Amino acid sequence: MNIIDxxxxxxxxxxxxxxxxPYRTIATMxxxxxxxxxxxxxxxxxxGILTGIKPVLDEKKIGYDWGAFTGITLEKDHDSNRIIEELKAIPEVTECYYITGNYTLYIKIVAKNHEHMRRILYDKIDNIPGIAKTDSIIELGCAFKRNLIL
Incomplete structure (x- = not known):
């Protein structure tokens, strides 16, 4: 059990x-x-409570103006581990979740423009064997993004 005070x-x-x-600044505070x-x-x-300290990128400021949330339906759910490994190989897929409901997986995709998004969806994701269907929702901007507030 992980206990934090x-x-x-x-x-x-x-x-x-x-x-x-710096740790010394935190200690002083x-x-x-x-x-x-x-x-x-x-x-x-x-x-495993703190999994790392890394930069948080603003994708839009580095040229990735398009984002989408995509639900993925698999032909066979037991193929999910292999399909997840193939999704990891696509740099524009930045998040992947197991979910309940109409889809098996839900991913976040970032792209430079609508043509780039089309290529990611049609040429990369839809060509992964075992993916039966994708359903995408284009994001129009992030209202906020944060860690759990303790």
């Missing part, structure tokens, strides 16, 4: 605000030792 929550809030914040912050972060990583 108030110090862990405060550390995570500081890292959420700025993942590059919380009134604890630099060693304690380092040990807490190491434990959060070891427990």
């Amino acid at each position: 108030d110090f862990d929550v405060q550390i995570l809030k500081q890292l959420e605000a700025d993942g590059r914040m 919380l009134g604890v030792s630099n060693t304690m912050v380092h040990q807490r972060i190491a434990r959060l990583i070891e427990q």
Whole structure:
């Protein structure tokens, strides 16, 4: 069981605000030792609560103006692991979820323009053996994106 206390929550809030914040700055803000912050972060990583500190890209600012959410229906659900591996090989597929309902998988795709999106959907995704159908919804912009607020 993963248990986090108030110090862990405060550390995570500081890292959420700025993942590059030095441990010593976090320690000073919380009134604890630099060693304690380092040990807490190491434990959060070891427990899998904190899975990494990495940049968050704004796809639109690097030329990917189109986004879509696509539901994928598989011919056979037991093919999902193989199909997921093939989806991972498509750089424009940035997220993939198992879901319930009409689809087996739900993915997020980013593209430079409508022609690029068409090529990703028709030439790459629809050609993966075992995919029976895709259903896409074009996104018009992200209202917000965040981690769980602790």
